[in-house]
Structure formats: C-alpha cells, structure tokens
Amino acid sequence: MKKIKVAVNGYGVIGKRVADAVVLQDDMELAGVCDVVSDWRIRVAEKKNYPVFAFNKDFKKQMTNSGVNAKGNLDDLIGAADIIIDCTPKKIASKNIEKYKKANIKFIVQGGEKHEVTGHSFSAENNYATAIGLESTRVVSCNTTSIIRTLTALKKAGLLRKARGTLLRRATDPWESHLGGIMNTLVPEPEIPSHQGPDAQTVDNELDVITAAVKVPETLSHLHYWNVQLTRKASKEEVIAAFKESTRISMINYADGLSSNNTIKELMLAMGRPYGDMYEVALWQDMLKVVDDELFYAYVVDNQAIVIPETIDAIRALTTIEKLATNSIQMTNVSLGITQKFIEK
Amino acid sequence: MKKIKVAVNGYGVIGKRVADAVVLQDDMELAGVCDVVSDWRIRVAEKKNYPVFAFNKDFKKQMTNSGVNAKGNLDDLIGAADIIIDCTPKKIASKNIEKYKKANIKFIVQGGEKHEVTGHSFSAENNYATAIGLESTRVVSCNTTSIIRTLTALKKAGLLRKARGTLLRRATDPWESHLGGIMNTLVPEPEIPSHQGPDAQTVDNELDVITAAVKVPETLSHLHYWNVQLTRKASKEEVIAAFKESTRISMINYADGLSSNNTIKELMLAMGRPYGDMYEVALWQDMLKVVDDELFYAYVVDNQAIVIPETIDAIRALTTIEKLATNSIQMTNVSLGITQKFIEK
Structure with a gap:
C-alpha cells in the first residue's frame, strides 16, 4: 500500500x-x-x-x-x-x-x-x-473536541437534551509560560456564552450547548464542569455506560488518588506518554452525579494533546x-x- | 440608648x-x-x-x-x-x-x-x-452568603426556578498562604453536589440549588459561575433590576476594566477599604446573559469580608x-x- x-x-x-x-x-x-x-x-x-x-x-x-x-x-x-x-x-x-x-x-x-x-x-x-x-x-480546538466527544456519547445513548458548561482554561502552554501568563488571579472571558459552545455546533448543529469560560493561573490542562439536562431520568450506570462507548474518554476516580490536574499529569508521565500527553478526556466517574433528569460531571482536557x-x-x-x-x-x-x-x- | x-x-x-x-x-x-x-x-x-x-x-x-x-x-x-x-x-x-x-x-x-x-x-x-x-x-459561609443574596434577589422578583453553580474557590487566605496552598493545578472537590447548595437551603429551604466546587491556585477571592432556570422568559434589564433590589450586590462591568479578581481587589484598595475588603457581591453586568428562560452570570466573592x-x-x-x-x-x-x-x- x-x-x-x-x-x-x-x-x-x-x-x-x-x-x-x-x-x-x-x-x-x-x-x-x-x-x-x-x-x-x-x-x-x-x-x-x-x-x-x-x-x-x-x-x-x-x-x-x-x-x-x-x-x-x-x-x-x-x-x-x-x-x-x-x-x-x-x-x-x-x-x-x-x-x-x-x-x-x-x-x-x-x-x-x-x-x-x-x-x-x-x-x-x-x-x-x-x-x-x-x-x-x-x-x-482542544476544549471543543472534549465537548463534542462527551456530548456525542450522551447523544448516541439518546440521553442528551441540553448541556451547560463552565470551562476553567489554563492560562498558557507550559513551555511558553516564560512568555507571560497570569498568577494569583482569575480572568473570566468577557462574554457569556464563550465561543466553545457555538464552535461545537460547527461540528454538530444539533447540540444545544452553552459555555462560560475563565482563565485560571495554571499551565497543565483545562478543567470542565458540566450540567446536562437529560431527555429523561437515568441512572448513574446508564450515563457511565454511555461515556464508555467513546474509545477516547477515560473514566478516572478521585478515590484512586487522581484528585487534581497535576496528579493526572503525573500519571501520564508515569505511563511514559511523550511530554506526559493525554489524548483522552479524563472524566471523574466517582464524582459524576445524576439527580433525577440532570447530570453533573467534571473532566480534564490536555490542550496540547487531545x-x-x-x-x-x-x-x-x-x-x-x-x-x-x-x-x-x-x-x-x-x-x-x-x-x-x-x-x- | x-x-x-x-x-x-x-x-x-x-x-x-x-x-x-x-x-x-x-x-x-x-x-x-x-x-x-x-x-x-x-x-x-x-x-x-x-x-x-x-x-x-x-x-x-x-x-x-x-x-x-x-x-x-x-x-x-x-x-x-x-x-x-x-x-x-x-x-x-x-x-x-x-x-x-x-x-x-x-x-x-x-x-x-x-x-x-x-x-x-x-x-x-x-x-x-x-x-x-x-x-x-x-x-x-462566604460562598453560601453570596448564593443566598443573589438567589434571594431573583426569588423576590419571581424569576427563580432553579440554579446551578460552579464555584472556583480560592486556595487559601492571603495572609495564610505561607502555611500552604496549591500552585499550578486545580483541585476539584471530590463530590458533586458540593456542600454550598444544601448549606444555602439551611437559610431558605425553598431554594432549588446545586453546586460544584473546585479549588484554584489564587488567594484573592472566589469566583462563581451560575446557570439559572428562570420561571419564564425575561429580559436582561428585568434580571439586572432584580439584582439591584439587593443593597449588597454591586454590578460591575468588564468594559470598565474590571476584568479579573485582581482588578476588583485593587479597586477595593483604591477605595480605601480596610484590607481591601469587599462586602458586596461583585456581579458582571455586561457579561450577564439571558437566553430565553435561562440566565447566565458570574460574580466575585471576597471570602474574608462578605x-x-x-x-x-x-x-x-x-x-x-x-x-x-x-x-x-x-x-x-x-x-x-x-x-x-x-x-x-
């Protein structure tokens, strides 16, 4: 060939x-x-x-x-x-x-x-x-990719009605930190919705998604918090099964000591990934919560690798x-x- | 007397x-x-x-x-x-x-x-x-106080159905930073919902509020992002009028250069506040967005002063x-x- x-x-x-x-x-x-x-x-x-x-x-x-x-x-x-x-x-x-x-x-x-x-x-x-x-x-982009991966998984399972996310964006790339970043403050994007929601719709215009974003003083990765209105009441197990249909979402557990962006980065380095890169969306399974027909979860996105x-x-x-x-x-x-x-x- | x-x-x-x-x-x-x-x-x-x-x-x-x-x-x-x-x-x-x-x-x-x-x-x-x-x-607590102030204002105006918030919590108090904090990472609280939602209900058990929280590497103040389901479609002006009924919510504007937690802190110091304390909830008016019957906004909370x-x-x-x-x-x-x-x- x-x-x-x-x-x-x-x-x-x-x-x-x-x-x-x-x-x-x-x-x-x-x-x-x-x-x-x-x-x-x-x-x-x-x-x-x-x-x-x-x-x-x-x-x-x-x-x-x-x-x-x-x-x-x-x-x-x-x-x-x-x-x-x-x-x-x-x-x-x-x-x-x-x-x-x-x-x-x-x-x-x-x-x-x-x-x-x-x-x-x-x-x-x-x-x-x-x-x-x-x-x-x-x-x-990295953030949009993570949004589409996770919401596509919910959509394929027939669970997605609408999704609202808060994105904690890392201030700058690690290797460019010496060229300027932010420290000891938070810098919200001036507008809600932030651009990632509409951007996700350029891939899939059926997604009902609105995001707000804020720059945070760290350089490791992004962190997303999501609140999803499901199409119906669902169990936590159903939701996890839906996410597991994506081969590029990796469920992690706080209980395993993966309690922060830096612990996840260290795991990638320990696994021998080049640059400590994480191609997957790392989504907390034990933190994930379903309340009636609402779903709450958080995940980490490596903005250099995904x-x-x-x-x-x-x-x-x-x-x-x-x-x-x-x-x-x-x-x-x-x-x-x-x-x-x-x-x- | x-x-x-x-x-x-x-x-x-x-x-x-x-x-x-x-x-x-x-x-x-x-x-x-x-x-x-x-x-x-x-x-x-x-x-x-x-x-x-x-x-x-x-x-x-x-x-x-x-x-x-x-x-x-x-x-x-x-x-x-x-x-x-x-x-x-x-x-x-x-x-x-x-x-x-x-x-x-x-x-x-x-x-x-x-x-x-x-x-x-x-x-x-x-x-x-x-x-x-x-x-x-x-x-x-500081976070709960801010939640109750803002949601009470919406409730009094008959606009509040349910509220979902993401709380970016400062890592430690400024004067105690030398005793330990976090840097260059984000530390989500292990459980969703975080305690602030139920805590707000100890003051007002009618509030339908769910929060998620994450520790961020800064010491100045907290930052909240909210997504509120309103009881009906409303205009941005109506919502702002509702918030202005509280004497302890101060509307700020990104357009005035108040674009981050540190600019707000500096304003308090410039105003001669002791310790640069902010007793008010500082809520971004220009960032605030109403989409049909949904409301999105962000605000800053001084956890030492409120x-x-x-x-x-x-x-x-x-x-x-x-x-x-x-x-x-x-x-x-x-x-x-x-x-x-x-x-x-």
Whole structure:
C-alpha cells in the first residue's frame, strides 16, 4: 500500500506532536516539517531525522547560518506531500491557506481558524464520514473536541437534551509560560456564552450547548464542569455506560488518588506518554452525579494533546485511505496507546 | 440608648474584621477580643485599644510574658458582654458553645459550624426576621452568603426556578498562604453536589440549588459561575433590576476594566477599604446573559469580608435592638461604606 505523505507546517506545540504521531502510523510517512526558527526547537526535528524545511528563502538562510540543514522551502515541502497540516499561528495560517489552494494540495487547519475557511469542522467520533474526500477540514480546538466527544456519547445513548458548561482554561502552554501568563488571579472571558459552545455546533448543529469560560493561573490542562439536562431520568450506570462507548474518554476516580490536574499529569508521565500527553478526556466517574433528569460531571482536557489523534483521523478521512471512522480511530488509538482505562481495574 | 456589648472570641481573619466593624456601629460597643496568640496579631488589637482577653489561664501567662496586657480570660469577657461572636477555628468553636450556653450568653457562630449547633442559619436579606430574639444563630459561609443574596434577589422578583453553580474557590487566605496552598493545578472537590447548595437551603429551604466546587491556585477571592432556570422568559434589564433590589450586590462591568479578581481587589484598595475588603457581591453586568428562560452570570466573592455585615446584622436581630431587617442593613451598609455602585455612573 502506498503511504500518504504528510507535511507539517509549523513545528510548535501542536506541530511537533502531529509529526511524532504521523511517524507512528503504518499508512503515513512524514514528508517533512517546516518552521521559521533556527534554535533548539528545530534541531530536535533534525535529531529525529525529520526532513526540515524553511518557511521561505530568508528563514532558510538563517537556518543554514545556524547549522540547520534545511532541505528547501515551504513550496518544496508542498511539492513533496499529499496533504499538509497547518500548525502555524492564527494570522499566518490564513495566508498559508491561499498557497495550499493554489498548489491544489489537501490541507488541515487547527481550531484557531474560522469554520468558514474550510467549510468543515472535524471531530472523529462525531462526523468522520462527512470529511471523506474533502479538500480541507478544520480540527476543532482542544476544549471543543472534549465537548463534542462527551456530548456525542450522551447523544448516541439518546440521553442528551441540553448541556451547560463552565470551562476553567489554563492560562498558557507550559513551555511558553516564560512568555507571560497570569498568577494569583482569575480572568473570566468577557462574554457569556464563550465561543466553545457555538464552535461545537460547527461540528454538530444539533447540540444545544452553552459555555462560560475563565482563565485560571495554571499551565497543565483545562478543567470542565458540566450540567446536562437529560431527555429523561437515568441512572448513574446508564450515563457511565454511555461515556464508555467513546474509545477516547477515560473514566478516572478521585478515590484512586487522581484528585487534581497535576496528579493526572503525573500519571501520564508515569505511563511514559511523550511530554506526559493525554489524548483522552479524563472524566471523574466517582464524582459524576445524576439527580433525577440532570447530570453533573467534571473532566480534564490536555490542550496540547487531545487534538493529535483527531488530526491523524482527519488525514485518513480527507485522503480516503480509510473510509470507516471506527477503523481509523482504532488504528490511531493503538498507535498512540489511547486507552479507556488508565489504571482502572 | 444602651449600647450592646459585643465580645469577639478568636481574633483571626474573621474576628479582627468583626471587631473593627462593631466599633463602627452607633448601637454597639466592643467588650473585648479573645485569642491564644501573643505575637503581632494580638498586639494590633492592643494598638487599637481593644480590650484583650486570653483564651485561658495558660495563654494569659504567655501574653503577660510577651508584654501583652490581657485583661482576663474568656470567662471574664463573657461576663462583660451581652453577646459573643465566635470566630475560632472549627473544632475549638464547638467546645466554646457549651461554655456560652452554660453562661447563658447569646452567641453567633461562623459558617464552618453545623446548622444543628444553633438550629438557625442567618443571611440578612433573606431571613433576618426569623432570628429576632433567638439565643444563637450561625452566619453562613462566604460562598453560601453570596448564593443566598443573589438567589434571594431573583426569588423576590419571581424569576427563580432553579440554579446551578460552579464555584472556583480560592486556595487559601492571603495572609495564610505561607502555611500552604496549591500552585499550578486545580483541585476539584471530590463530590458533586458540593456542600454550598444544601448549606444555602439551611437559610431558605425553598431554594432549588446545586453546586460544584473546585479549588484554584489564587488567594484573592472566589469566583462563581451560575446557570439559572428562570420561571419564564425575561429580559436582561428585568434580571439586572432584580439584582439591584439587593443593597449588597454591586454590578460591575468588564468594559470598565474590571476584568479579573485582581482588578476588583485593587479597586477595593483604591477605595480605601480596610484590607481591601469587599462586602458586596461583585456581579458582571455586561457579561450577564439571558437566553430565553435561562440566565447566565458570574460574580466575585471576597471570602474574608462578605460575612462581616451579615454578622453585624445578626447581632441586632438576636439582641432585638433593631427588629426591622431593612433598618439594620441600612445602618450596617452606611457604617461600612457598602455600595451598589463602586464606580458605575
């Protein structure tokens, strides 16, 4: 079988993880990674023997001067790939998109871009099928991905009427903490609803979801609190069974000592996950509460990692190398070690 | 008019604020403050010319050795007062209560004690009248006070059906941060519902309220996010008008630069409030959102200050020096500078 050649533009927080994940897939190969930096960050890519490309001529010169062996520019990378994953910052991505379209290469953008850019927003367990063969899609953001995963599970079980969430957003990415964050305060987003609710509706417009969000002074992960109006009275067991239908939700227990974002992060590191990444939504099973026809729960989202498996699946959908969502999800899960049970017996 | 003699047992975070507030009331005088410490904390009380008492003989000796002029023991203070406000830590308070009952002195406990201890839980705007002449009451905690204030306002306007809240609780008191807190993580309470909902029902059992709570790594104040099911469709203006019926809710605006817990704290300091205390619930007016018959809003609660005016009102209710809630609230508000408009025009 011919392997799909995947290019990654932007070797930052998401890009480097996408590249590492692509390399783990049997049906893909990494055509190369492209960036503007010449420092330790891109040298890590060289160490991994990833083909390195520079964003343009000027950056290529800088790389050469810094001893980084750039194989070419973005145009060269595009020429060598079947699909490109754009992981560059917001304003830069929109300009790249014109280039991709001109070059007639399939592309995937991140959740920071507008839905209109591709006309399709992707979340594997919800709408893989609608992305088959498309020229482009947008993998929704970390928070939105977690919302769709959990609400899709409830929806499939016929339990979901409407969902209201409060999102505690981590202040900044860990490796960028030195560039500015917040401390000893809380910074609510100025508007309710926050954007994540409408964003989830770009994937599934049947979802009745409203969110409020607040920035908190920590860098590990997001924490969501949800109050869901069910379609009927349900038992706790029914709800848990519904969540367990998703292969990317992992039930955790406070009683196992997983009592906070940092304990969960430490577990991921102990499990040997790269960067301590958690691809799953970690949802507290013992904390989860059903009161008549209302459901309350909380979960943790790793904002650097959760979109990685989604991106891998999106590559398969767009390139049609796998037409069944369940097959792609299964392959991706195995390759990344995604599990529904971290330490649960 | 004879002034009510108020004793304060425990000169800590709450006790020192209660003492300062008592001194500001025309109808009260401070019989004294009682504590176990001999360091800078109790010397501040001496500097303010507050009569200082020691918890017992041994502590009195320690105070004397440290040069603190203790006027007597707790028993002496009880003998010199009409009512005592217990601001001691949880386990100590329960033992004190036996002493108060034996001495036949009226007493007020803090929200950390169980409702059963007094059989009455107090929140001025909700149930002042039911506390008139009682031997004792319990001023509910900071979070519960804020819940009752806001929900009572909606209830009085006939708008409240049920309320669901997510509480971001500050990790520890600012002055006790050196004794341990949390950093760079979030620590959810193990159980949903958290205790604040049932606690609010000890004041008003008609309230349909469920809360979830999480400890966050900051020390300034609490932040609440609420989703309220209204009894009917309502306009934003109606809801704001309802909140404005409470004299202890202050509407703030993100657009005025009040965009976080620390900006609100700085405003209180700029206003010359002692310790930068905020007695009011600071509720974001511009963020507040009504969607059909659902209401969403967020507010900030100063957990050191919000119970102080409530405690002053509880003193008046128990001692019957003022039988009308509105009169007591008005007196307390004026004495402490409580306002519905911090900087709003």
